[in-house]
Amino acid sequence: MPELPEVEIAARNLRRWTHGRRIERIEPEPKARYVFRPATPASFARGLEGARFGDIRRIGKQLLVTLEKDGAPVGLLAHLGMTGKWLRRDGDGTATRFSRARFHLDDGAVLHFDDMRLFGRLRVVPGARFEKVPEIAELGPDPLERGIDLERLAHALGRSRLPVKVRILDQALLPGVGNILASESLFHAKIDPRRQARSLTRAEVRRLADGILATVKETIAREEGPEIAYVEEGAENPFLVYAREGERCPRCRRAEIVRIVQAQRSTYYCPRCQR
Numbered sequence: 001m002p003e004l005p006e007v008e009i010a011a012r013n014l015r016r017w018t019h020g021r022r023i024e025r026i027e028p029e030p031k032a033r034y035v036f037r038p039a040t041p042a043s044f045a046r047g048l049e050g051a052r053f054g055d056i057r058r059i060g061k062q063l064l065v066t067l068e069k070d071g072a073p074v075g076l077l078a079h080l081g082m083t084g085k086w087l088r089r090d091g092d093g094t095a096t097r098f099s100r101a102r103f104h105l106d107d108g109a110v111l112h113f114d115d116m117r118l119f120g121r122l123r124v125v126p127g128a129r130f131e132k133v134p135e136i137a138e139l140g141p142d143p144l145e146r147g148i149d150l151e152r153l154a155h156a157l158g159r160s161r162l163p164v165k166v167r168i169l170d171q172a173l174l175p176g177v178g179n180i181l182a183s184e185s186l187f188h189a190k191i192d193p194r195r196q197a198r199s200l201t202r203a204e205v206r207r208l209a210d211g212i213l214a215t216v217k218e219t220i221a222r223e224e225g226p227e228i229a230y231v232e233e234g235a236e237n238p239f240l241v242y243a244r245e246g247e248r249c250p251r252c253r254r255a256e257i258v259r260i261v262q263a264q265r266s267t268y269y270c271p272r273c274q275r
Contacts, residue, residue: 001082001083001178001179001180001230001231001232002061002080002081002082002083002084002085002228002230003061003176003177003178003179003180003181004058004060004061004142004143004144004175004176004177004178004181004216005181005216005219005220005223006080006085006219006223006228006230007058007060007061007062007063007080007176008058008144008216008220009220009223009224009225009228010058010063010080010085010086010228011056011057011058011063012224013086013088013226014056014063014065014086014111015056017086017088017105017109017111018053018056018105018111019053020052020053021052021053021105021106021107021109022050022051022052022053022105022106023048023049023050023051023052023053023067023103023104023105023106024049024050024104024105024106025045025049025104026044026045026048026049026101026102026103026104027045027101027102027104028041028042028044028045028100028101028102029041029099029100029101032100032101032115032118034118035100035101035113035115035118035120035121035122036101036121036122036123037121037123038123039123039124041101044101044122044123044124047074047124048067048069048074048076048103048124050069050070051067051068051069051074052067052068052069053065053067054066054067054068054073058142058145059136059139059142059145059175059176060139060142060171060175060176061079061080061171061175061176061178062077062078062079062135062136062139062175063076063077063078063079063080064076064077064128064130064136065077065078066128067128072127073127073128074124074125074126074127074128075124075125075126075127075128075129075130076122076123076124076125077121077122077123077124077125077130077133077136078113078120078121078122078123079120079121079135080115080120081115081117081118081119081120081121082117082119082120082232083098083115083116083117083119083120083230083232083233084113084114084115084119084120085113085114085115085227085228086111086112086113086114087099087111087112087114087226087227088109088110088111088112088226089109089110089112090108090109090110091104091105091108091109091110095112096112096114097114097116098114098115098116099112099113099114100113100114100115100118100120100122101113101122116233138171138172139171139172139175140171140172140173140174140175141175142175142176143174143175143176143177143212143213143216144176144213144216147213148174148209148212148213150205150206150209153173153174153205153208153209154200154202154205156170156173156197157197157198157200157205158197158198158200159198160196160197160198161196161197161198162196162197163193163194163195163196163197163262164186164191164192164193164195164196164197164199164200164208165182165183165186165193165194165262165267166262166263167197168182168185168197168208168212169182169263169265174212176216177212179242179265179266179267180239180242181212181215181216181219182267183239183241183242183267183268183269184211184215184219184239184240184241184242185208185211185212185214185215186208186211186269186274187211187240187241187251187268187269187270187273187274188210188211188214188215188240189204189207189208189210189211190207190273190274191204191207191208191211191274192269192274192275193260193262193267193269193274194260194262219238222238223238231243241257241268241269241270242268243266243268244257244268245257245258245259245268249270249272249273251270251273252270252272252273254272255270255271255272255273257269257270258270258271
């Protein structure tokens with residue numbers, strides 16, 4: 001599932017693929033109309049055809065693409081959902097297996113928004129006014145772009161009775177931190193995911209912040225490339241504890257990784273390292 005590291009890789013790839021390029025035409029998949037909500041596939045294509053790519057940002061799990069069309073800015077908001085990804089292919093007309101929209105560029109290349117499970121989203125934002133979009137306005141400071149404010153994090157955790165794993169999934173607190181990143185970061189910080197957030201000491205809050213940033217950077221370094229394969233698609237599992245229930249802990253080598261359910265999501269941890 002794409003979280004902050006995978007979306008950051010997507011942003012870097014798009015910057016490289018689209019620098020100075022213009023969209024000649026877009027082929028949206030008519031059967032994938034849910035991806036283009038609230039627009040229709042046809043109106044989505046009309047809104048961006050002829051536009052030239054400009055700045056590309058990432059906030060949390062959201063991609064904010066600014067383009068210029070007819071002398072005015074227009075935005076593309078892209079969310080990868082559970083299995084979405086951007087792929088580049090030569091312009092031979094061949095679609096990727098789960099291509100939901102094909103962006104034909106003026107250099108002959110084709111960008112595919114590929115999404116097996118159809119939970120991704122592509123949305124035209126008039127005037128590129130991303131700050132007016134509710135799901136952007138509600139996000140907190142991005143951990144990779146802005147760093148993690150220890151005072152802010154400690155204050156938020158200190159007021160919460162929720163398990164720390166559940167609390168750090170709040171996108172208003174730590175945008176981009178999802179289920180995988182939360183489990184990996186808590187393992188990195190040696191913190192039991194079941195503990196109440198308010199029970200963490202200042203030193204543990206610092207370890208958690210360091211663990212989040214370290215996990216993000218390690219994941220980017222490990223996965224960066226033109227195409228990302230997700231564990232949910234059957235790719236090799238690159239993570240230390242996520243989806244490794246019953247395996248030996250990679251740190252202590254004595255306990256087995258345990259899976260529990262928190263807030264209807266799977267959490268993985270080592271009961272010996274994360275007491």
